[in-house]
Amino acid sequence: MPVVYYTRQDLERTNPNRAAGLEHSTEQRYRTAICGFIFDAGRALNLPQLTIATSLVYCQRLFTVKPIRTDRFAASMACLWLATQVEQHMIPLNRIIYVCFNVKNDNDPNKLKMLYNQQFFEALVQKVLQIQVEVISACGSVVKVDHPYVYGFTYLRYMFVGGMLHERQYKDMVHVTNNLLHDSFRTQLSVQYDPEWIAVSLVFLSGRLLNVEFDGRFMLDVSGIPSPTVEDICSQFLELYQNSQVAGAMSQEVGLCGSDRDGLALGEGTEETSSIKEMGGSPI
Numbered sequence: 301m302p303v304v305y306y307t308r309q310d311l312e313r314t315n316p317n318r319a320a321g322l323e324h325s326t327e328q329r330y331r332t333a334i335c336g337f338i339f340d341a342g343r344a345l346n347l348p349q350l351t352i353a354t355s356l357v358y359c360q361r362l363f364t365v366k367p368i369r370t371d372r373f374a375a376s377m378a379c380l381w382l383a384t385q386v387e388q389h390m391i392p393l394n395r396i397i398y399v400c401f402n403v404k405n406d407n408d409p410n411k412l413k414m415l416y417n418q419q420f421f422e423a424l425v426q427k428v429l430q431i432q433v434e435v436i437s438a439c440g441s442v443v444k445v446d447h448p449y450v451y452g453f454t455y456l457r458y459m460f461v462g463g464m465l466h467e468r469q470y471k472d473m474v475h476v477t478n479n480l481l482h483d484s485f486r487t488q489l490s491v492q493y494d495p496e497w498i499a500v501s502l503v504f505l506s507g508r509l510l511n512v513e514f515d516g517r518f519m520l521d522v523s524g525i526p527s528p529t530v531e532d533i534c535s536q537f538l539e540l541y542q543n544s545q546v547a548g549a550m551s552q553e554v555g556l557c558g559s560d561r562d563g564l565a566l567g568e569g570t571e572e573t574s575s576i577k578e579m580g581g582s583p584i
Contacts, residue, residue, distance in 0.1 A: 303442050305492055308536070311364060320367040328539065330368045334359060335486040338376050341400045345391060347384065349482075354445045355383035356485035361438045362431075364491055371431060373404060374424065378431040386443050397424060448484070452477050452499035455519050464514045476506040480537070487540050489533060497525040501533035 312318070317327045335356055342352035358379040366375075377393075377400050384391045398415060405411035415421050436443060456477060460470040480502040484490070489498050500519045507514055520527065 303446075304440050305494070306364065308488075308492060308532075311488060311492070314364075316365060316367045317363070317369075320369060322368065327368060330372075331360070331363065331488070332486050332540065334363075334368070334372055334376060337403065338380060341376065341380060341396075341403045344399050344403050345380070345396065347380075347391075348387070348389060350447060350449075351383050351387040351389050352380075353447050353449075353482075353485050354387055355379040357445045357490045358382055358435050358439065358443075360485070360488055360491050362435050364488070365438045366434060371427065373400070374427040375431050375435075376400065378428045378435055381428065382432050382435055382443065386445070393425065393428065397421070397428070446495050448481050448495035448499035448502070449478070451496040451523075452481055452503050455500065455503055459514060465512065469510070469512050472510050473503070473506050473512060476509060477503055480506055483540060484537060487536055489536060492536075493529070493533060496523050497529060498533060500525050501530045502537065504530055505534045505537065 312324070315327075322330070338355055338359060339352060342355065347355075356379070359375065362375055362379065377396055380400070381391070381393050381396050384396070401415055402412065453474065456465070456470060456473055459465045460467070465473065477499075481499065484498055484502060500516075500523050503519065504516055506512075507516070519525075520530070
């Protein structure tokens with residue numbers, strides 16, 4: 301069964317969060333905070349990056365059909381648990397609940413005591429199991445996720461071997477592209493576009509960010525992505541950095557507190573992030 305992708309117009313027209321009274325900018329800040337929680341919990345669980353990325357795709361798909369204000373904590377755990385099963389990095393559900401509960405409550409021992417209440421714990425388990433079914437349904441029963449990393453790094457390697465990039469440029473672009481791809485999972489791009497198209501677009505964006513000139517037309521030809529789509533992907537991605545300035549406050553509001561809910565892979569306040577925020581126009 302093929303993966304279903306949505307246009308931005310489709311997502312806005314059928315968005316359950318509008319019916320719940322959330323504006324687009326507020327919804328995006330919720331998404332950033334929730335994805336930050338999943339990143340933190342995934343690291344605390346020592347999950348591979350691809351498993352965390354898979355859980356983030358599940359999260360984005362779930363909240364295209366479910367209001368983002370409901371069951372955020374249980375939804376995060378359901379996405380993580382399903383991802384560990386699909387990516388064959390199995391972790392018992394009770395371990396996921398324990399670690400996520402600690403991350404959510406900043407390892408507060410008084411809050412942790414709630415998990416020893418059998419009724420509370422069993423209710424939480426049932427909620428996670430229920431939402432896991434909703435996640436699978438939101439994914440159209442296609443739970444195997446293809447990620448953009450391999451496409452981005454393959455194109456960069458081709459440019460390096462072909463002499464389009466010298467070694468320093470290649471290493472810098474691999475580093476920045478990797479960070480951009482990490483952060484792309486905090487957006488809805490994964491439910492709108494094929495992962496290869498996302499990778500191509502962010503390779504272009506990293507080149508512009510680093511002021512590296514290269515002829516990337518071959519990537520458009522190979523991937524089949526139209527130039528306007530590259531511009532749209534990069535434009536949506538840049539909104540993430542514009543919203544990151546207020547994501548910290550939203551993290552507190554949505555009830556997913558902790559160390560890195562608003563942290564982005566490039567790092568807030570770095571020269572790279574500042575350049576991204578100021579960037580405009582076509583990335584090609």
